Amino acid sequence: MSRPAARASSSTSVGRVRIPRQIYDELIAHSREDAPNECCGLIGGRDGEIETVYRARNSEASPLRYNIDPQDQFRIMSEMEERGEELAAIYHSHTASPAYPSQTDINLAAYPDALYLIVSLADGERPLRGFRIADGEVAELDLEVE
């Protein structure tokens, strides 16, 4: 669990992560269903591959911030354990702003090794972007949706 399973390429400085199309679609769908509030959840993986989206409730129920519901976290971690998956990524949505970590996201990011996926529902914005956030520094990864 301490290392995310997302695949990162060493060929570029920022890294690259492969996102299966159905995972991408699921993240967008969850974001739309929970709008105008931010949605959130965890993504499980195995052997370096992203595999399963686990939706969580946003305990803040807010359009401006998110916290994963603590009971959902235990339920999801239990399901991942039973499937033999590891935590691969943490995702949430921005309903009216770009898919880039807000200052709140940066302040609350406690997992320097984790992949953070952010969905944007705002017009004209890239709908999904991925980051690592460590010590207040944000590094974007290239997402390869296939």
Place this chain on the structure above:
Amino acid sequence: MNADPDALERVVARVKELAKGYRPPTFEEVPHPDAALFLAAIDHQTGYTEPHEVDGEGPYEGSALLWALGLRAERRAPGALTARSLLGVDPAAIAAVFRAGQDTLRDPDRRAKLWDDLATGLLKGYGGQAGQLIEASGGKLAGPGGVLVRLSEFDAFADPLRKKAFLVCKIWERRGWLTVSDPESWEVSADNVLMRLALRSGLVPEGEVEQVREATRDAFKQVAERAGIAPPVLDDLLWEKGRENPDLIGNEAGDLSEPPRREGVVFY
């Protein structure tokens, strides 16, 4: 039981030296009283086979690894380490939350029962909040109505020597959540590290595990009094410096180790 007088004198002198400039941990990483309570409740015989880093920090091993992983779960989902979240928790969730690579916490089923019992009791008696338990005690550690008696009603804290209870009280006090009105009731947490130190220094004689635990607790209380150090601070000092150095306070009694744990107990 009184400690060996010669050994006591030697150990007090060594402890005074060791304590110069020592700063005990502040436990700032523990975000609220419930997190301390629930992690202390399952802090025994972790079973981790090797040290692991957690999010670039560490490496941690044993109990320190358990705390690092548990606090990470709390950071990810604030409120995770509270009664409402942990009531009826699935053992598989515990195995997952406390997993580090291929290594995870031993006996998640037993720990799930301990958390469920604690969550149930806390919800029933204290609105699900450790803060209410602290408030109900009026700051008293020992005696009727004190924190130690209240904690002993939960399976996780039923240890007659109250190792886990003193651990959680120490964190609560250090974080400012508990103001102790009877500081004379403080004792050290007699765990494997402190038992090993006490045995090797000649402070306590060899014996059955419960005898050695009790003798260790009593002996270090005398050391604390004579050295002018609060037992919780002495507890931190000995544990931090003695984990890697079993001869920290002397080895006059030879190459001794703590007695083996009894199978199935949820303390020591």
